[in-house]
Structures are given as structure tokens and as C-alpha cells.
Amino acid sequence: MGLIAEFQIDCDALPLVSVAETVPKASVTLSLQYNHGRRPLFIVTVTGGSKQTIERAFTDAYDVQEWTCIGTAGDTRRYQAMPALSFEEQLGGQINDLDGLEALATADAIIERITVTADGWEQMGWFADRAAFTEFSSFWQRNAEFGLERLTRDAEPKSPGNGLTDRQLEALRTAYEMGYFEIPRRTSLDTVAGELDISASSLSERLRRAQTQLIQETVATLWPPLPETQKQ
Template sequence: MGFIAEYEIGCDRLPLVTVAAAIPEATIDVDIQPTQDDRPPLIAHVDYDDIGALERAFDDVVFVASYTHVGREDDTDRYQIEPAVGMAAQLGDRIDDLSQLHDLASTDAVIDRIRVTPTGWVQRGWFADRAVLEEFRVFWQRNGTFTLRRLTRDHSSAEDDGLTDRQREAVRTAYEMGYFEIPRTATLEDVATELGITASSLSERLRRAQTHLVETAVSGPRPARPS
């Protein structure tokens, strides 16, 4: 059963973290280009108005050997970055076993987003099962911090969650509208109006769905409950 997870890694030696710390107002997403080299190039997608300050931050980072501005679209500048050092040298003594870091790259997981923050990386990825995600959690908790922000089943597993169609629609709509955010950005009445049902009906539907999901998580699959 596949999962989509978003989590924060706390490690100030990860690439470009010092750039994000120097210009915390910037939004920096990176793609690591596949290569057999220990120094894979990075594509940085940066949303920040002061290009001069951004490039000065690049200049001040030992990790960056060179960078090329390759284009701008929708207020986002794209840079190709050639590293001066490999991940082993960059992370140094912050990682207790670099071979395990390389092993994570060969697990049944696909990381499709990396956002650089002043304290580490926020990653979003697809994981074949919870055991694979657990490998990431254990490694980064041992070598920094790991904070799970969000965990959902992938769409291919949606029909196996044991919920009725109406329960699944209610949970998905409430989630998308921000009902489960802290603090909430949508009320029970807002979600009920979107679904065209009463707030009391929605409350009952969400309670049944949440109870079933909790029971499934701690006890294994159960039959779907009536909506």
C-alpha cells in the first residue's frame, strides 16, 4: 500500500541551507540531477526579488562551485548549480554512516520535491509502504531531526481504505478546504455547504470515517462502516 509523505529534515549541513538562512524570505526548491558522479548538479528554482542578494549568497557558499542562470518564468528564477564537493564532504561528521544515506537512494521511494529551509530540507515523496518511510525517519532522527508534516495514501490505494464513497468525499473535501489544518482555515459549516449537506450530517460522517481510519491504523483493516 503506497503512501505520500511530506516531512522536514533538520540538518544545517544539507546543500544550500546556508543560502536559505542568508535570505530566509526566498523560496528555494531543488531538483538533484541523476548522475553516477558523487557531485550531481542541482537545479534550483528560486522565488525571490533580489537576484543580486541571491547570487551573493551562492558566492559565499563553499558547496557551490559555479552556477548558471538558465531562465525565469512566473517570478521563479532557475539556476543550474555545480557542487564543489560531494555529499560525503558536505555532510562530514554530521552523518554517522554515509553508506546508509546512499542506501536510502535505492529504496522503494521517489522524492518529487525538496524545499530548502534555513534549518534543513522539507521533502515530499512517494513510499511503497510504511517500512520504507520508517527507514528515512530512523536515519534522519539519528542524524538530525525528522518531523512528519503530512501522510496520505496514494490514489491507487484510495479504494482500499475501507471508507464509503461519501465518507471519502467528506474527508477529502474537509482536508482540501483546510478543516484539519492547525489553526483551521475552514469551519464545519463551510465544508458542509460545499458538500450540500447539513453540518450535523457532515460531523457524523467525519466521525465515522476518522474512527474507521484510526481503527485500521492500530488494528488492521476493518469492514467499511455505514455512512
């Protein structure tokens, strides 16, 4: 029976970390198209944030050779990006065990979700067994900061929202109980932030990331692909 793991890899050399750092108010998720050889294409979904700031971040990113906006739906935009570096070239300055990095590509595992943050990657993946997970986690423990959030058997049910952090849950619950999500709203973002003793911008980021997580766990899997659009 397989394992499902949720974890963070804190490594600022990972692809697109500079983009996430530039647009902290946006949620950035990444999938890799491995059928493109040693430089797998990036499919990047960005929710929130300024379109101009996001696209300028892609243009300025040292690890992006070129990018194209391939779809939009509300405040969610999807991009295809051609990497400027292979994983070995990108991580070679920080990771000494490049043979081990290459071996991870053939590990008995499937990474189903990658969220890019200013510190690295938050991931959720399926591993065939404990040995496969140990091989993966041991590599990152040796070469970066690895934090395990959850490890369960793949037969165990997981209710929506289990992927939220404690702070995101607290922010959602407080905003809900204070009437922030009601129509019309009974309170403001600043008031809820004051209740939590954080800034309004920090609260906005927590709520956006929590909402994105819930959408990904529920209705996102039922959506058809975003429509094709020309680069703006």
C-alpha cells in the first residue's frame, strides 16, 4: 500500500522561487512536463496578484528562458514557461549530490502538487512504499531543509481542508465568524487582521492561499482546461 506525503523543501535555488518572492500576494502552483527531456516545461498557474507584476517577474527570472500566457479564468492565469536551465544546472551551486538528484527522477513516486513559495516548494506526492519516501526525503534532508507536514496511507480518507496550515484555518474561521464572507460584508479585512494581530496584507495572503488550497482539493479537478489565449 502506498503513502501520501505533504512536505516543504526550503531551497531558494528551486525553479520559480524568485517569481513567488516577487508576487507574495499570489498563489503560484507548478507542474512539470517531463516529456521535454532534461529541461521539462513549466506549466504555472497563478491566482491573484497583479498581472503586470507577475509577467515582469517571469521576464526577469534567471531560470525562465521564455514564457507564454495560455489561459485565463477570473483572477487565475496559466502560463507555459521554457526553463533556461536544467535541474542540474539550476541546483548545482547548492546541491553537491547531482547523481542523487537525477536518481529522484526515476524514484517510485508521483508528485501531484507543487506550490512555489518565496522559500522553496511545498509539495504533495504519492510514494509506492516507505523505502521510496525515505530515499526522497533523505536526499532533501541532506541537501536542503525538509519539513514533513503529513504522511498517510493512500487508502485513508482525507477530508477537504486537511492541507491547510493552522494559521490558514484560523484566518478562515475568524474571517467567517466575523462576517467577512457575507454579502454584504459585516466587517473589513483590517478589522479581522486586528483580531488576529497581524497585518491586513498578511491576512489577505493567508486567506488567498487557503481558498486556493480548498479549490484545488474540491472543484478544480472537475474544471475543463483553461481556454487558449494569445500572450497579452
